[in-house]
Amino acid sequence: MEAIVEKVHYTQETFRKLMDAMARPGKIVEIQPFSYHQRAFALRYMLGIGATLLDQEVSFHLCGTEGALAKDIQLLTHSKTKPLEQSDYVLVTGGVVFDVAGCKRGNFHYPDENATIIYQVNAIGEQSLGGGIANGLNSVRLILTGPGVKGESRVFLDGFPPALVDQWQESNQQFPLGTDWIFVDLIGNVCCIPRSTKLQWEVL
Template identity: 40%
Template sequence: MTTPSLPTISEQERLTQALFRTLLDCMSRPGKIGKMAPSNGVLEIGLDPCVVSVALTLLDQEVSFHIVHDNGASSSMLQVYTMARMAPMEQCDFVFLQGTDAVDIRSLKRGILTYPDESATVVCSVKRLSEAATRSPGTTRLTLSGPGIKDECQLCIDGIDQQLMSCWQTANQEYPLGIDWIFVDVEGNVCCIPRSTQFTWEVM
């Protein structure tokens, strides 16, 4: 049995650059589902490989992060690898959580009127993202509108807590204040919903 080789630096840089372009495209076109490649085991820290890829792309020494329900080990390894700072959830720039985490995200940074971009970004891991309704019970369907969307579009999320949805909607009621979101599913699909997007939601 051979041990799989880790990607070279150039390979990891290529993956990171490609994902960064995908995230930019998805953030400018809310509701669009992009495809990403996992980090190929370059950093195994107890998070989904696709979430690790997002972390490696966005975190650096200039930002802070928090992993919800982490025992400390994953955060410590991510800090060493990215040089980003660990911080309490209410003070950090990036929050990593599961869609099933029933946490109150209304206390996250939402920016201020003079600097609305000083808000938190939530990276949320879910079961499945799709553009059409699925038959899975409990799937949440969002109807999105706003900048980057022609009229409106729909996004279906399988594996997100209703309390989390309610807190998110409350936190984003006073645009330009609010929280940006990046959703990642287990198949490597990714979708971004910036704070400028208005939405309604219902459980199918």
């Protein structure tokens, strides 16, 4: 019973932080690792976001090499796996390049029927993370404007493939259609960028 209560407190606190970050694009918040499962430490943050947002009413798709993560999420949340183009949540690990254009964008009658992409990167920062290449993937600087951003906000993502940014921008051109993004790094930093946000970018 105590473990259940602690898990509820964890998901409530994590949800509050995710909503704060989503309302303020570019703001970096810190979440705790999900400690209720014996999973590799680096994946506990991704697992914690999944445990917080997913339930039996939604579906998800996993892009990456961590196949066991899909089973963990199913057991924790009772959500269902579906093909990429049908999934409410898309979880991406290991800097994988995937088909952003294939994700759900909603429609003009139901724009909220879009996909949220949860993407694990190496590091997230408000300042440059070294301007080099980590594990063969470039660092990207995003310059964000729009609702929830005072002036502009800058976010550096280490381990996010630049090839995905053009697809991301194209997917979100017809607001309110598009995809929402949640970035999480290997130490629990989280940054959210909703589809209402305009972005410019450059490779570092």
